[in-house]
Amino acid sequence: MADFGERRPLLDATTKSEPETQDVFTDALIDSTAKIHYGRDREEYAKWIQRESPSLARDYISKLNKYLWGKKANTPEELRKIVESIPPTSSGNPDRKAYLAIRSYINFLVATGRIRKSEAIDFKAVIPNIKTKARPESAKVISAEDIREIIKDVKGSTPEVIHARKLYLKLLAFTGLRADEVRELMNQFDPRVIDDTFKAFGLPEEWKEKIAVYDMERVKLPHRKHQTKRGYIAVFPAELVEDLKRFKASGYKLRKDNTYKRTMLKNPTRHKDLALFRKWFQNFMNDNVMSTVSNPPADAWHLVEFLQGRAPKNVGGRNYRWNVQNAARIYYYMVDKLKEELGILEL
The missing domain is CATH 1.10.443.10 (Intergrase catalytic core)
Structure with a gap:
């Protein structure tokens, strides 16, 4: 896992305005071949999630901006370290929405041909699957x-x-x-x-x-x-x-x-x-x-x-x-x- 200290995007999670690429990324980061690299993919992911799940786009982009920005992973073990660094919510519970956002980003990587389905299964295996309890x-x-x-x-x-x-x-x-x-x-x-x-x-x-x-x-x-x-x-x-x-x-x-x-x-x-x-x-x-x-x-x-x-x-x-x-x-x-x-x- 590598952390390049990328600057976070200065925009609302709805992405109505996108940052200038050259102001945010270096050429090396843009050309990154890492399998998990949200900083590289963010603009394209934002368009994808707004098209696929409009009601979730704002929350997912916000979570990914917060927890995946500046981080890369090539293996499930590297992704596990990123996931384990996500703090619990203010109520003390695991941040289920952050985990769902990362799963969504992995779906995007499959949909756009960046990783194979078999790789996605391995990456998702290190993300906790927090299910909500059915209400009695x-x-x-x-x-x-x-x-x-x-x-x-x-x-x-x-x-x-x-x-x-x-x-x-x-x-x-x-x-x-x-x-x-x-x-x-x-x-x-x-x-x-x-x-x-x-x-x-x-x-x-x-x-x-x-x-x-x-x-x-x-x-x-x-x-x-x-x-x-x-x-x-x-x-x-x-x-x-x-x-x-x-x-x-x-x-x-x-x-x-x-x-x-x-x-x-x-x-x-x-x-x-x-x-x-x-x-x-x-x-x-x-x-x-x-x-x-x-x-x-x-x-x-x-x-x-x-x-x-x-x-x-x-x-x-x-x-x-x-x-x-x-x-x-x-x-x-x-x-x-x-x-x-x-x-x-x-x-």
Whole structure:
């Protein structure tokens, strides 16, 4: 293993601007034949990971900048020494994300023909494979009361920030969508899309009095690959449309880093994981859909999965248009029960 003391790149992990090569590397380093040499490969790796795993690119580049910059390895034993030098996280646990970033870089080396698959297997063998423990079913439970307490605990530097964060949490609960989908729905919200969606799918105009249906295929998810499973429509109470207009007019933008639990809440450790909102929605809809919806399909649970983007467009063997119409119909009949159970519209 060699450490050449290369200068770290002075740029954000998103790599929106790249360093001038000659300012960062010497010719000898650029021409390095070492199998593991992130300093040589960084610019090409950054483009590769942003294309292959956009949602992970920022974190992985940051970890590699921190732990592989200025280091080279030709053998698994040399890589082992680098890996063993990575300190634990602030909580005292092994830095799983750093290990995953190095594995990703090795995948890049294989994909670009720099090393063989057999060599990659040997290199990966020295990287700890830290698996996350499956959450017990009892730990996946969150109640409507828990959700209300989370929203009440929101903090912010201005009234508009507080409003934005509460609206984000309300939409998580009412739509059952993923966090990045809700963030981008809010950031890119255009009320005209609701009208377009009703017309495109032939939804009854009178439903607009109770629900909004938003075509999520009109929402760009910059950190997700196009093929990635995603929500097709967002359905939520009509009352939230005015809140979305207010948010859009404020000019405030939601990002991953300003919607963490620790960022948004006064007492984050007291509350459950925000990802559980999605599970709560699924459970509540499945528990109540058959008794609440008039003439529900026998496989209504398929449509609940469709609402959350958990299922393909043609789930149940039916066409996309039918699924949108009937998923929206289910929500129309369920929305009053949802609002009553959650009790968060006025918070």
